[in-house]
Amino acid sequence: MMKRDACFRILARHVTDEVVVATYSSAVDWLAQGERTLNYFSIGAMGLDSSHALGLALGRPDRRIICLQGDGSFLMNLGCLVTIAAAAPKNLVHFVVQNGTYEANGGHPIPNTGADFATMARAAGYAHVYDFADLANFEQQAAHVVHQQGPVFATLHVERGGPLTYDYPKLYDAARRAALKKELGRR
Amino acid sequence: MVEGLDADLVADAPDPIVLAGAPIIAAIKAAGVEYILSVPDIVTSRGLLRPIANDPAFKLIRVCKEDECIGIACGLSYCNKRALALIQHTGFLDSINAIRGVAVEYGQPICMMIGLLQHDPYTAPRNSPRYGVRIVEPILDAMGIPHHLINEDADVARIRPAIDDAYANSHPVALLVGRRPS
Numbered sequence: 001m002m003k004r005d006a007c008f009r010i011l012a013r014h015v016t017d018e019v020v021v022a023t024y025s026s027a028v029d030w031l032a033q034g035e036r037t038l039n040y041f042s043i044g045a046m047g048l049d050s051s052h053a054l055g056l057a058l059g060r061p062d063r064r065i066i067c068l069q070g071d072g073s074f075l076m077n078l079g080c081l082v083t084i085a086a087a088a089p090k091n092l093v094h095f096v097v098q099n100g101t102y103e104a105n106g107g108h109p110i111p112n113t114g115a116d117f118a119t120m121a122r123a124a125g126y127a128h129v130y131d132f133a134d135l136a137n138f139e140q141q142a143a144h145v146v147h148q149q150g151p152v153f154a155t156l157h158v159e160r161g162g163p164l165t166y167d168y169p170k171l172y173d174a175a176r177r178a179a180l181k182k183e184l185g186r187r
Numbered sequence: 188m189v190e191g192l193d194a195d196l197v198a199d200a201p202d203p204i205v206l207a208g209a210p211i212i213a214a215i216k217a218a219g220v221e222y223i224l225s226v227p228d229i230v231t232s233r234g235l236l237r238p239i240a241n242d243p244a245f246k247l248i249r250v251c252k253e254d255e256c257i258g259i260a261c262g263l264s265y266c267n268k269r270a271l272a273l274i275q276h277t278g279f280l281d282s283i284n285a286i287r288g289v290a291v292e293y294g295q296p297i298c299m300m301i302g303l304l305q306h307d308p309y310t311a312p313r314n315s316p317r318y319g320v321r322i323v324e325p326i327l328d329a330m331g332i333p334h335h336l337i338n339e340d341a342d343v344a345r346i347r348p349a350i351d352d353a354y355a356n357s358h359p360v361a362l363l364v365g366r367r368p369s
Contacts, residue, residue: 040265042289042293043258043288043289044257044258044261044285044287044288044289044290044292044293044295045254045257045258045284045285045287045288045289047254048254048255048257048258048285048289049258050258051250051254051255051256051257051258051259051262052258052259052261052262053262054248054255054258054259054262055258055259055260055261055262055263055264055265055266055270056262056263056265056266057262058222058246058248058259058262058263058266058268059262059263059265059266059267059268060266077252077254077255079250079251079252079255080250080251080255082251083248083249083250083251083255086249087248172293174293177293180265181264181265184265184266184267185265185266185267
């Protein structure tokens with residue numbers, strides 16, 4: 001079992017001009033890796049992170065889009081697995097951070113903590129699917145996963161994290177959205 | 188008449204007033220919409236979705252549930268790409284939280300063309316005997332979302348300015364389709 005922040009530290013070493021879509025605990029831990037204009041946190045409704053990521057991937061096929069989605073969010077928008085597989089964006093990498101917990105909503109368990117998300121993604125039709133529970137293995141393959149032709153799906157099995165501070169006004173700041181829009185609208 | 192797998196299984200009721208599909212599609216194109224995001228709706232199935240699916244000018248993304256449209260359209264708007272969610276009013280109702288968060292609170296240009304399922308086009312939607320139809324406009328009003336009824340050919344002129352305004356001023360808009368386009 002891994003820790004989310006450790007996974008993200010590894011991931012950050014391979015992220016340059018990619019857009020990173022993240023929400024809730026994943027957004028907090030990703031932001032801890034450093035401020036960047038190309039972070040996209042304003043999802044607006046739980047579960048829609050993967051849909052926003054798909055829109056970005058379709059709109060900017062020249063850029064890679066990385067979605068860092070929690071398992072609670074993932075379960076709220078399972079249909080998007082099929083939608084993404086059908087749209088088949090080559091530039092989309094979809095991580096699901098599986099800790100079995102609605103961490104931002106009181107730490108309650110998801111309905112089935114043992115659900116096999118990688119198998120779901122494979123069955124939906126993702127081009128490449130991974131399932132990581134060992135940090136050394138993830139470290140070894142992270143660059144390949146991030147840069148592979150997609151759509152790519154990877155489950156990161158992590159421990160439930162410690163208490164986090166959710167600074168939603170900062171995450172969802174309108175200035176952050178405006179800066180991202182300006183950057184992405186530029187060709 | 189389309190037959191086989193492409194045939195609509197629900198027949199149009201006889202209706203002397205015409206709402207043609209082709210001018211609606213032309214208006215959507217004229218508004219610069221490139222992406223159509225859709226869950227099928229029987230009101231707009233034959234007259235809009237089917238021709239759109241065969242029109243190379245559009246990129247049709249078939250989604251599993253209507254709230255996906257809201258996130259996808261938002262992501263596209265960050266890339267200066269225009270999209271239209273072509274959905275049924277039941278899907279609109281199912282997507283209220285996504286519309287609340289993304290379209291209204293974040294002020295994003297989410298454009299929705301909403302078929303009013305089982306609506307009597309000779310009745311104003313807010314007076315519809317169908318509860319689900321009756322509540323659509325009051326909900327849009329409560330959320331501060333501009334809306335336009337596309338009920339006959341003369342209404343089609345409202346489509347392009349509504350979409351242009353949504354993108355120019357970054358706000359959502361709803362285009363309510365009151366009868367089946369031919």
